[in-house]
Amino acid sequence: MAIHFANTELSDCIGETWRTTSGFTGDSHPVTAWEVADQVGAGSNGYTVCNESSGIFTFNQLGWYYIDWWMYVSGNCDSEWNEMVFEYSWNNGSNYQGYQYAQTWLGSGATRYSSPHANHVFSVSSISGDSCRKFRFKIDHEANSDVSTGGHTSTSFTGFTIIKIADI
Numbered sequence: 001m002a003i004h005f006a007n008t009e010l011s012d013c014i015g016e017t018w019r020t021t022s023g024f025t026g027d028s029h030p031v032t033a034w035e036v037a038d039q040v041g042a043g044s045n046g047y048t049v050c051n052e053s054s055g056i057f058t059f060n061q062l063g064w065y066y067i068d069w070w071m072y073v074s075g076n077c078d079s080e081w082n083e084m085v086f087e088y089s090w091n092n093g094s095n096y097q098g099y100q101y102a103q104t105w106l107g108s109g110a111t112r113y114s115s116p117h118a119n120h121v122f123s124v125s126s127i128s129g130d131s132c133r134k135f136r137f138k139i140d141h142e143a144n145s146d147v148s149t150g151g152h153t154s155t156s157f158t159g160f161t162i163i164k165i166a167d168i
Contacts, residue, residue: 011167012061014047019159020151026144030055030087030136037156049162056093057135059124062168069102069160070117071139072150079106079143084158086120092132106147115157125168 017037032055036048049065050057059065071084083103087096099122104114124133137160141147150157 012047012164014049015161015163016049017156017159017161019156021153023148023151025148027140029138031139033151035153037159049164055136059127059133061164062124062127063164064121064123064166064168065162066119066121066165067160067162068117068119069137070115070158071102072115072157073104073106073147074111074113074150075106075143075147076108076111077106077143077146078108079141079147082106082141082147083139085138086118087136087138088122089134090131092130093134096136123168
């Protein structure tokens with residue numbers, strides 16, 4: 001389904017890439033240790049899309065957003081599902097709903113590597129009060145103690161890019 005934003009102008013074109021700063025083995029809910037990617041050409045135009053605290057992201061502006069997320073996983077095991085879930089809250093973090101999954105399979109016999117990704121378009125209609133919109137990520141593995149998720153301070157192994165695409 002296409003989304004049409006009739007007669008809109010984009011007040012601030014902003015976008016950011018965030019990444020995890022260290023790798024880990026097993027599940028993480030929520031995923032923590034985030035930073036805005038700082039390699040050459042990364043970042044935004046001086047505005048920030050969101051703020052992060054303990055793996056919970058809040059928005060600085062109302063609008064429609066496009067988000068693309070990915071994870072880099074490895075392991076030498078049978079792990080049929082390894083997933084990174086985008087979870088969105090409409091009530092200031094009291095409840096979260098899983099919207100989409102980036103999912104992959106790992107098989108045993110040799111160390112396997114995979115980098116699944118997913119994306120979503122959504123609106124942010126409140127940035128304060130009880131209806132403040134927030135998001136977070138959850139990573140789960142079937143073979144929990146045998147699968148590692150990559151992270152680093154100079155390479156975006158696991159992370160997301162978020163772009164404001166229209167005003168509300």
